[in-house]
Amino acid sequence: MKNLLSELEIKDFQQDLIGWFQKEQRILPWRENSDPYRVWVSEVMLQQTRVDTVIPYFLNFMEKFPDPAALANADEEQVMKAWEGLGYYSRVRNLQAAVREVHESYDGIVPADPDKFGELKGVGPYTKGAVMSIAYNIPEPAVDGNVMRVMSRILLIEEDIAKPKTRKLFDTAIREVIAKDNPSDFNQALMELGALICTPSSPSCLLCPVRDHCQAFEEGRQKDLPIKSKKKKQKSLLLAAAVLTDSEGNFWIHKRPSEGLLANLWEFPNCETVSETMTQKAELELFLHKEYGALMELETIEGIIQHVFSHLIWNITLFAGKVERIENGAGLVKVTEEEMKAYAFPVSHQKIYQLYLDGQKK
DNA sequence: AACACGGGGCA
């Protein structure tokens, strides 16, 4: 790593950065106060997720679960429903588990100790630093993608930010420049700068409050940074799914396992289709019979849905079917159209449901 | 260290 700034420069940098933040920061729901629980919830939601996406979820979540006790005592299905569509669902399961721990072991008070807080489920180095600094003004680094981008430019750091080791490098660098008298504003300012000015593709250096401290700008290399190696692309899978209904208009849905992809969410029964000789329809019928003892005749294809994850792609062929009989307790649950609203579905299966409803209209 | 884990927005 290149030479760090002098002590005088550090003070100057802190003042320019914090001064800018105090003047230009966005008004956001989680900035209304510094309630540690609110800060915590917002930070978990913001992991790998944009501010604009998070806002409505945050407002709804805080209305339903306003404090640690409310979330600790809440029904898990209701909590999942409040997270429906946000993605990375293990975040909310871990959050509820951690809040239950706070509720029971810390009398409902989020511990103001980085070591204790950092041991909680779903709290990694970033979330630990963010919550400790923003809520309790404890000078801990909070190194996220923004901070690595901003600091890689400021300090002209050319290490690959995709490598786990590099995050530690930035952690060390931040410890040397963090404003110990106002770590809350300092950390938030760095992230705000990354979001508003020091953006990935075309940073607005002419508007940047810390341009004079930026080594990359000095050398005209801001667009070369940060260095990040490419990630490999997704694998493509072929699936077949069935919207199963009975003569009374009920739906049969399935709860996904408690681990792995989309854990604990609800879905329409489906399977991966791998056969080269059988049709998808036949393969799905066989699966439904063997897995759920379902007796039915699938109708024609309702349509095809593509859904892209960060690591894979689902190509889902959708069928509709009228059920004659289904074995009891075999994994499928019968729900009315009205009850469907209470279950949390991943977006891929919301698309399936929508496609089915569109097909019924015609 | 590498990979699993969602979903959406933007050039």
Place this chain on the structure above:
DNA sequence: TGCCCAGTGTT
């Protein structure tokens, strides 16, 4: 299309 986003847990 590919990249990026206020990352964490598992192997």
